Amino acid sequence: MSAEQTRPHLPLPEVAPLAAPEELPARLAELGVSLSPAQITKLGAYLALLLAMNEQMNLTAITDPGEAWSRHVLDGLSIVPELADLPAGARVIDVGSGGGVPGIPLAIARPDLEIVLLDATEKKVAFLAGAASALELANLRCVWGRAEELAQTKLGHAFDAVTARAVARLSTLLGWTAPFAKPGGRLVYIKGAKADEELRDAKKQLRALRCEHQRTVLRPTGRVVVLSVR
Numbered sequence: 001m002s003a004e005q006t007r008p009h010l011p012l013p014e015v016a017p018l019a020a021p022e023e024l025p026a027r028l029a030e031l032g033v034s035l036s037p038a039q040i041t042k043l044g045a046y047l048a049l050l051l052a053m054n055e056q057m058n059l060t061a062i063t064d065p066g067e068a069w070s071r072h073v074l075d076g077l078s079i080v081p082e083l084a085d086l087p088a089g090a091r092v093i094d095v096g097s098g099g100g101v102p103g104i105p106l107a108i109a110r111p112d113l114e115i116v117l118l119d120a121t122e123k124k125v126a127f128l129a130g131a132a133s134a135l136e137l138a139n140l141r142c143v144w145g146r147a148e149e150l151a152q153t154k155l156g157h158a159f160d161a162v163t164a165r166a167v168a169r170l171s172t173l174l175g176w177t178a179p180f181a182k183p184g185g186r187l188v189y190i191k192g193a194k195a196d197e198e199l200r201d202a203k204k205q206l207r208a209l210r211c212e213h214q215r216t217v218l219r220p221t222g223r224v225v226v227l228s229v230r
Contacts, residue, residue, distance in 0.1 A: 009129035009142075015052045017044035018065050027074055030220055032081045035109060042108050042135055043073050049131050050099050057123055059099035070221060075165070076105030078219040079188045082226050083161055088112035090160040095147050095177050096120075096167035100128055102190060103163065107137045116159075117142045118150065151179035158182065165190035170198035170225070171205050178209040178229055187211065187227040195223040 020040050028035060035043075047068050054060050062071050079102050083092070090113055094103030097117040107115045117128045117140060125144040132140040143150065150156075162177045162185070170189070177187055191198065195216055199206075206213065210230040217224045 009131075009133045010053075010123075010126040012049050012127075012130045012134050013052050015045075015048040017041055018047045018051075018068070020044055021066055021069055024069065027070075027220065028077070031074065031078055033077050033109065039108050043105060046100070046104050046108070046131060046135055047072060049134060053127055054099075057127065059124065059127065072099075072101050073105055075190060075221040076102035077109055078102075078190060078221055078224055079163055080106065080109050082186075082188050082217065082224055083110065083113075086110075086113060086160055089114060091158060092116070092161045092163060093118055093155070093159045093180050094163045095180065096164055097128060097142075098124055098166075100131060102165055103140070104128070104131060104135070104137070106163070107132075107140050108135070111137075111139050113139060115140050116155070118147060119144065120146050147176040147180075151176075155180060160185050162187050163189070169201070170195075171202040174202060174205045174209050174211060178211055178227075181229040183230060185229050186214070187225075187229065189225045189227075191216075191223045191225050193223070195225050199225070 050059055062068050092113050093116040095118050097103045097119045103115055103117040119125050122144050125142050129142040132142060156179050159180050160182060162180045164173055164177055167173055181187060199213055211227045214226045214228050
């Protein structure tokens with residue numbers, strides 16, 4: 001499907017929110033993220049939906065609730081400090097959103113941002129739209145399509161920040177994500193231990209796409225790579 005399509009949401013089961021682990025406040029403080037009790041409850045509700053629907057479709061390899069808080073919520077929230085200076089109404093697109101990380105945790109933590117979740121798999125986008133409705137996330141829009149094609153539509157050069165996690169190596173990911181950023185915008189990627197190696201391998205693509213490495217931040221859950229787009 002080459003054209004942008006906003007999909008009808010998938011009906012989701014009614015499930016109780018996952019209880020937050022006792023160490024969550026300390027781990028949030030370690031990340032530099034402050035959330036209200038209502039936001040934490042909403043994150044637990046998201047995880048419950050994710051794990052419940054994962055029994056019907058492939059959304060995540062993580063099935064343990066405790067691990068889900070770390071690998072999904074805390075990992076997703078690790079980008080929040082790198083977007084702290086974005087004003088209310090700023091636009092963010094999460095490319096290859098899959099089961100919704102980091103886009104949904106970001107939308108819960110920053111309800112003042114306008115966030116688009118983009119994925120090429122129709123069923124996943126239907127889940128994301130259903131989760132956005134169930135969680136009453138009015139700041140989320142879910143779009144189905146291929147990033148390299150949608151970047152040529154009105155979505156191209158339209159976002160203050162672009163995020164991605166576990167989508168592809170940086171040399172490939174840059175081509176899928178940089179065209180969505182406004183001049184002066186930023187790319188914020190959640191990466192693993194090979195982040196520095198991927199940056200070295202992507203020098204040609206960085207130059208071609210007018211991107212500059214600003215910093216790589218070591219977080220308790222991984223590395224956050226921040227690039228600027230000229």
